[in-house]
Amino acid sequence: MxxxxxxxxxxxxxxxxxxxxxxxxxxxxxxxxxxxxxxxxxxxxxxxxxxxxxxxVPIEDFLLGTNWSPQIEGSYGVLPLVSATLLITFGSAVVALPIGVLTAIYLSEYASDRTRSILKPTLEILAGVPTVVYGFFALVYVTPALGTIFPSISTFNALSASLVVGIMIIPMVSSISEDAMSAVPDSLRQASYGLGATKFEVSTTVVVPAAISGIFSSFILALSRAIGETMIVTIAAGSNARLIDPLDPFSAFLNSVEPMTAAMINIGKSDVDPGSLTYKSLFAIGLTLFAITFVMNVVSNLVAERYREEYE
Amino acid sequence: MAAETPSWAQQAGQVSRLRGRAFEAICLASTSLALVSVMVLLLFVANDAFRPFEAEPALTFAIPVLPGLELFVVPVVLPAYLLVFGATLGLPVALTALYYYRRDDPAGEVAYATLGLPIVSLLVSAGVLVMFIEVLTVSELFATELALLVAVGAIYGHARLRPRKAVERLAIIIVAPVVALAGLPPAMFNDIVNGIAGLAGVGPVLTTRLFSVRELVLASPFLPVRWVMLLATVTLPVVAIFAPILARRRESREAGLALGGLSMIVAALGLVAAPALGVGSDVWIVVASVTVPPLAVYVEGVVRRREGMAGLAFPLVLIGGALAGWLLVQQVGFGMPDPWLDWGFLTNAHSRFSAEKTGIYPPLVGSVMMLFAIVILIFPVGVGAAIYLEEYAPSQGLAGKFVTLIEINIGNLAGVPSVVYGLLGLALFIRFLSMPVGAIIVGALAVGLLILPIVIISAQEAIRAVPDSHREASYGMGATRWQTIRDVVLPQAFPGILTGTILALGRAIGETAPLLMIGMPAIVRRAPDGFFATGSAMPRQIFRWSKEFDPLYRHGVLAAGVVTLLVVLLIMNGTAIILRNKFQREETA
Missing domain, CATH: 1.20.5 (Single alpha-helices involved in coiled-coils or other helix-helix interfaces)
Incomplete structure (x- = not known):
């Protein structure tokens, strides 16, 4: 034919x-x-x-207000939500950044080809697990397990959400960092071996600095993902909008908080009248969230472009 | 040499070696940490969903981890049925797998594929069946396919009769499907115009129209019996895809015809065999027609290449072992566990009163329908955009700047949080375009836009991987750009595009936040009967169950829902990975 x-x-x-x-x-x-x-x-x-x-609602009241209670008091200060988002992003970063980079170093420097060919797709699958499933893990298994260590932990808490968000973004950090490390030319490694460096020294003083732009850009992307993460925090972190006291991180982590995305879901799934102020506040938070993640994505691209070490 | 090395240098060497070892161990531990923790969580879910250790009779014994310490005694419950299945199923499967791994590498892959292909086909046929039961009737599908056939016939006939009129043909390509499927003007258009006229106080303006082939077929009193229509609408198209593949490979029309005949016979056998087995004949026909042709083509290929033929035995070992174990357990009278995730769970709706009777059927149907809608709406657009960016886009001048803008924009879209896409769906589709709240189509559009950048980026990569020399050869033979794309680039890039799309669909099926924002209801008792009907989806239902405090829901129903979602996802990702591996191997070969 x-x-x-x-x-x-x-x-x-x-x-x-x-x-x-x-x-x-x-x-x-x-x-x-x-x-x-x-x-x-x-x-x-x-x-x-x-x-x-x-x-x-004046924009300064929105951005600087410290009380978020849209449906009861009609007060729309976004700071409690932002502080909760930052808390969880910080917690997940503590988990994901070091582990992600160490994973990348292992995959790029230590793992044999066969090990890598098994580990990389498995990590990809981790990244493909739906976030609602991660949220379920956090609520049903991680929180009770944490309860044996911290008896005062509440059913919904920032700690288990942070841990699980951290696990979720590890593959993102590791895969982008690993790409950057693999792009470091072998001649650099050979040269430092020739100078008598050990594998540890080569990894930490040659490969990591040479790939630093890629590593940083992976950090920013992963953090932007953590900020935008919705289902884990909605299921596991709860809906108690309060301003986090940075001097008392312990109680902040062990109690219920309400990040921006969780607040959006909580408003969105309750039947609010499409003309109401609460409904419109959804878009104000959405815009704040969009702006933050957008800027972070752009910065990540710039970092990767600007500070890339060019090798021929 | 050791004698010449000063002692301080030796010490330093040992320290740095120790440090290196420790660092490698830390790196390895970090790599395993994420994997192991998720694996452990998955084991917990599977245990909650299937309850494999809760069956009588069982062997109970305690394993002392540290002898003498009461605290470190691990109680182990081993139900008897597990031992039986271990002997009939687990051991043979493990031994066969070990044999493949050690002795016969290609056979392992064949085993994987012969097992995976029917599972994927079964899943697809389940999707087709669900669509039948819930959305279309068989006669509607029959009429639609007949109409499409007429449209394609018209286009092809025009190409034969008036080969030089390309513009005319373009018009026919657009008009013929519309006329065949919807009539001229489409009924909906008439309704809208008449509705507006009615509002304005005028009577119906458009009263006559050209009926579509589809409507004529549906209205005709001579519709064939149901099973004939099923054979024509489901079996024939599948055969039409796979029989030519076989015919081309064996270079014989007879082989293709034989495959077609065989598939039709196996499907038609359902009329006799299905009632005897207690299944509906519809189920048999759909399952047989979706499973038999691809499996036959694959098995034929394996037998012809004579490579890894031992792998074909694997499904037999698996099915035989499972059957033997089941019969034995039934004979002896051992108890089987009562899993949460069972047939009832897959076919029931949410029940407020009993966790045991709760099921996931309506959201499952909703998810399948959303996937269909996403594929139809997003796949062509994504591939089209990728084709433009890779094949047409200028790189210089103002237009070039615009193209760079599109590329950057796609990269940024991929980083927008999913909940923002939900807001987009809420504002654009529901409020601005007044689509129904919580409808399947709105969910599909919101999630579809979310995965569009992923589809575009992966399609771009697949298209970029086609070597330029092939394009130049095609241009050199006088082909136009579109001909080159259609006949050279797309066929080669297709497996890559397919892989990327399946992975993106895997992302789509688990997305929850957009569905919540567009107001998908928490509980749906009946499966949606159309794309504009209100429906739910699996992740939406899982989120609803996570709000239940009853441990029966939290550890039973919720776990079963999560496992259902993960199994669907695993099969999709597995298919994508198999396709990618096959594709890469062909590239290097």
């Missing part, structure tokens, strides 16, 4: 052929533009509702 179509095609006149080519080109271009339209739609919807929200 295909040989017949070829014959047909060569019979086509040039003009109609060009018209056809142009049409296909236009169709594919339209597909590409759709992705831009998605961004435009995100920004437009977030801004239009967030701006009407800020016309009713």
């Amino acid at each position: 295909s040989s017949e179509t070829r014959d047909i095609v060569t019979d086509e006149t040039n003009a109609s052929r060009t018209a056809k080519e142009q049409t296909y080109r236009a169709i594919f271009l339209a597909c590409g533009i759709l992705s831009v339209l998605t961004t435009v739609a995100i920004i437009a919807t977030l801004f239009s509702d967030a701006l009407t929200f800020w016309s009713e």
Whole structure:
């Protein structure tokens, strides 16, 4: 059949052929533009509702207010939510960054080819586990296990959410860092071996510094992922919006907190009236979240571009 | 040499060696930490979902870890049925696997594929069946396929009769499917126009229209009996895909025809055999038609290559072992465990009163329908965008800047939190376009936009991997750009695109936050009967169950739901990985 179509095609006149080519080109271009339209739609919807929200609640009250109680008191200070997000991001970073980098070092410097070919896809699968499942792990298994160590821990707490978010973002840190470390040319390693360095010294003083831009960009991306993480914190961290006291991290971690994403879900799944202020506050938090993650993604790209060591 | 080395240097060497060892151990420990902790959690879930150790009779014994200390005695409960299955199923399977691993590497892969292929086919046929039962009737599908056939026939006929009119053909390519499927103008268009006219106080404006082939077929009094329609709508298309593959490989039409005939016969056998086994004949026909042709093609390939044929025995060992174990347990009268995740769980709806009767069926159907909708809506757009960026996009000038903008934008879209996509769905589709709250289609659109950048990026990578020399050869033979893409680039990039898409769909099936934001209801008692109907999805239901404090829900139902979701996901990711490995091997070969 295909040989017949070829014959047909060569019979086509040039003009109609060009018209056809142009049409296909236009169709594919339209597909590409759709992705831009998605961004435009995100920004437009977030801004239009967030701006009407800020016309009713002054933006400084929103950004600097320390009380979040939209449905009962009608007070919309976002700081408690932001502080909870930062708390959980900090906790997950403590777990994920060192472990992620050490994993990357092991995969790139120590593991044999066969080990790596097994470990890398397995880590990928970890990254593919749905976050609602991670949230379930945190609530049903991790929190009771933590309860044997900290008897005062509450059912919903920031600690188990942080631990599990940390485990979730490890593959992200390790895979991007490992790519950066594998890109370090072997000649650098050979040179330092030639100078008498041990494998430990090569890994820590040659490979890691040479790959530092990739490692940092992986950190930023992973943290941005942790900030935007929704289901784990909604299920496991709870919905108690309170300002975190940085001087008392212990009680902050052991009690229920409400990060930005969890607050959005809690508003979104309760039937709020689409015209109400609470509904619009959803978009104000959404815009704040979008802005933070967007800036972090851009910074991560810049770091990777700007501080990359070029090797020929 | 050791004699010449001063003692201080030796000490330093030992210290640094110790430090190196310690560092390597720490690195290895970190690598294992994430894997082991998730693995342990998975074991906990599986234990909660299946309760394998809760069956009578059981052997109970205590293993002293430290002799003499009461505290370190681990009680072990080993139900008798487990021992039986261990002997009939576990041991033979382990031995066969060991044999493949040590002696016959290709056989291991064959074993993996012959086992995996039917599972994937079964899952697909389950999806098809669910769609049948809940959304379309068989006659509707029959009419739709017949209409599509007419449309394709019209396009093909035009290409034969008027080969030079490319623009005309483009018009036909667009118009023919519309006429065949929806009529001219489509019924919905008439309804809208008449509705507006009705609001304006005028009577119906559009009263006549050209009926579509689909409507005519549905209205005709001569619809064939159900099983004939099932054979025509399900078995024939599958055969039409796989029979030519076999015919091409063996270079004989007869082989293709034989495969087609065999599949039809096996499917039609269901009319006799299915009632005897206690299954519906519909189920048999769908399962047989989706499973037999691909499996036959694969087995034929293995037998023809004579490589790893021992692997074909693996499914037999597995099924035989399971069957033998089951019969033996039944004969002796050992108790079997009562898992949470059983047939009832998969076919029931959520029950407020009894955890034992609760099931996941409506959300399961919702998830399947969402996947269908996402594939139809997002896959063409994603691949189209990737084709534009890799094949058409200019790299210079103003247009080039615009293309760079698109690329950066796609990268950033991939980093937008999922809950923001939920807001987009809420504001754009529900409030602005007034789509129904919590409808399957809205969920599919929100989650689809979320995975669109992932689909585009992976499709771009697959297209980029096609060597330029192939394109240049095609241009050199006078092919146009579109012909090169259609006949050279896409066929080669297809496995890669497919892999990336399946992985992205795996992400889609687990996404929860967007579904919550677009207002998917917590409890759905009946499966959605269309794409615009309100529905739920598996992760949404899991989230709902996580709010229950009753331990029967928290440790039983919830675990069963999580395992269902993970199994679907595992099969999807496994398929993607098999495809990728096969693809990479062909690349290097």
